[in-house]
Amino acid sequence: MNLLSRRAGSVKAAVVTTSLVVVFMCCVDRQENAVNWDVLEREELSPLSKDSKKLQTRDIVTPRLPDWGESPGVAGRGTWVPHLCPRYGQRGQRSRLEVSSRDFEAHLKLTWTPPDEGTIFFTQTSCSTFLSAREACAVESAAHHHPQRPVLVLMTAPVVNQTHPLMQVLSGLRSVRLAWLDLDEVFSEEPLRTWHRDRVWVMGEDRVAWVVSDAARVEVLRRYGGTYLDLDFITLRALPRSTNWLARIHVNLVNGGILSFSSGHPFLQAVVADIPSVFDPGMCCSIGPDLITQHLHRRCPDNVTIPASVTPDQFEICGDITVWPTKLFYPIPYGYPQFRTESIFTEGMGIGAAFFSSTKAVSLHLTHSLTHNTAVSVAGDSILKEAAVRNCPRVVEALKTHNMDL
Numbered sequence: 001m002n003l004l005s006r007r008a009g010s011v012k013a014a015v016v017t018t019s020l021v022v023v024f025m026c027c028v029d030r031q032e033n034a035v036n037w038d039v040l041e042r043e044e045l046s047p048l049s050k051d052s053k054k055l056q057t058r059d060i061v062t063p064r065l066p067d068w069g070e071s072p073g074v075a076g077r078g079t080w081v082p083h084l085c086p087r088y089g090q091r092g093q094r095s096r097l098e099v100s101s102r103d104f105e106a107h108l109k110l111t112w113t114p115p116d117e118g119t120i121f122f123t124q125t126s127c128s129t130f131l132s133a134r135e136a137c138a139v140e141s142a143a144h145h146h147p148q149r150p151v152l153v154l155m156t157a158p159v160v161n162q163t164h165p166l167m168q169v170l171s172g173l174r175s176v177r178l179a180w181l182d183l184d185e186v187f188s189e190e191p192l193r194t195w196h197r198d199r200v201w202v203m204g205e206d207r208v209a210w211v212v213s214d215a216a217r218v219e220v221l222r223r224y225g226g227t228y229l230d231l232d233f234i235t236l237r238a239l240p241r242s243t244n245w246l247a248r249i250h251v252n253l254v255n256g257g258i259l260s261f262s263s264g265h266p267f268l269q270a271v272v273a274d275i276p277s278v279f280d281p282g283m284c285c286s287i288g289p290d291l292i293t294q295h296l297h298r299r300c301p302d303n304v305t306i307p308a309s310v311t312p313d314q315f316e317i318c319g320d321i322t323v324w325p326t327k328l329f330y331p332i333p334y335g336y337p338q339f340r341t342e343s344i345f346t347e348g349m350g351i352g353a354a355f356f357s358s359t360k361a362v363s364l365h366l367t368h369s370l371t372h373n374t375a376v377s378v379a380g381d382s383i384l385k386e387a388a389v390r391n392c393p394r395v396v397e398a399l400k401t402h403n404m405d406l
Contacts, residue, residue, distance in 0.1 A: 080183045083202050084156055084212060085127035107159040110180035113152065117225035117243065117262055121152040123181055123216055124231060125209040129157045130164040133399055133406050134232065134366060134384075137392035141235040143175050144391055154181035154220075156212070165398045172394070186216050189223070195276040203281035214288035215275055217256065222272050225263035232368035233258055233329075234387045236361055245322040246292065247329040249365075251307040254296055255289045258329055258363060267321060271295050296323065331361035332383070341367050344383045345374045352386030375405040 107129065115121045120142050124131065131139065131153070143151045153170070158180050160167055170176050187196035192215065195201070201211045217228045227239060243262050249255035261268055271291055280286040296304040300318035310316055316323040326333070332344055343351060344366060364387050376384045378399050388396050388406055399406060 080196070080199070081156075081158070083199055084125070084183070084208060108162040108178070109159050110155060110157075110178055112182035112185045113177065113179035114185075114224045115150075115152050115220065115226040119150045119152050119224075119226040120146060120229065120239075121154060121220070121226055122229055122231050123213050123220075124153060124155040124157075125181065125213045125216070127157045127209075128155075129159060129161040130167050131170070131231070132372075133166060133395065133404060134234075134368070136166040136170060137388050137395045137406070138229065138231050138233055138235070139170055139176060140173060140392035140395050141387075142229060143173050144393075145235050145238045147175065149175065151176045153178050154216075155179070156181045156183070156209075158182075165402050165404075166395060169394050169398045181216060183212065183216070186219055191273055191276050192219055195279070200276070200279060207281075207284055210284065211279075211281075211287065214256065214285075217259075218268055218271050218275075218292075221259070221261045221263075222265070222268035223263060225261060225265075227260035228256075228258065229363075230257040230365075230368075232366040234364045234366065234384075234391055236359075236363055236387065236391060239362060240322075240324075242322070244320050245324060247324040248308060248316075248326045249289065249330050250326065252293075253289050254293045254304070254323055255330075256292050257289075257365065267295065267299065267319075270299075296321070328361060329363045330365045331355075331359050332364070341370055342374075345371065345376050347377065347380040347382045347385075350381055352381050352383045355383045356386055356390070378406050 122135075122139060122142075124135065139151060139153055151173075153176065155178060160178055162168065162171065167178075170178070183196060187193055195215075201215065202208060220226070221228060225243070227243075229235070240260070243260045244265060244267075246254055246256065246259035249257070274291060274295070275287045278286055278291060283290070285291075293304075293306065296318055297306050300316075304316050304318050304323060308316070310325070312325055312327055315325055332341060344364070364383070366384065376382050378385055378388065378396055384406060396406075398404075
């Protein structure tokens, strides 16, 4: 099963019962509400083999952005920017994009800053100058559960709108930093240097932001190490203290939406080396979860099988890599029937409280490609609202203050 086609579309209403609440039983320290990873790895999840009128975001006024080619207020002159971010590509047309000093003051110039192995990082590759409510919640939740770890948000927009209320929330978090995802720096080494120089990723057309994200995350991890999360993951508990791990999203697929690796890991070296040859612009996932799953299966054909030969509560071992089971990071099953995902957003049935009374999951995946058009009230009782109140309280307060949906 290919991940899922990443189709965006509106989510239809569905009848949901509390039986949709997925329970994953593992060891939890009730005082700290944290997974006891040592006990979990030793006892609870046995590996297959030890060898193996609301103000909406669109209503926020964003000042016109400076001309990428000529204005002095922008960091650098990346030739890739007009291809990925057309609004910055109006070279030679400064008269149409005159920017006042006030506009410049509303924006914060970003510079490239790589993570290190202790960093939790996200990538925002749609060229937006601010994060959505759910994206901001994802960032705050990661910082909330890891107060001693730096959290880095890498954005392809070289400037951000620092007057946006949600960006102001993030700027007030001590451990969070925003930085520019400069693709010239990220893809400065072969084999991706030529792939990037020739703008092969542009062939992804309407999926270009996903293509860039898939390639950038594994290359950043390969070079610098760290823990990567997609911006549609809300962290519910502290992540594993170990490194070199990822998780299944489906019995046939290991996903790259959340993963942690040390720099220079041979697995990532192999994945990155294959990107130029296997990239298929007609497929959503050719250099993402499809490639990751293929390499894991190739390295450990008996341990990481397709489909999985372990039970839903078992993890898999491939050398020094741990593949965590679906329920740990994807507690609401992705995909079809689609009502499974819809349960996250259902209101008026008390689903949120029921979910959190039983789940032991570490994260909640919102499946942005299917659900981004679904709005949730912060006054409701959905799983998403409850997750936000518990894990990104400052974002929730900002949403209430500005009468915005989640």
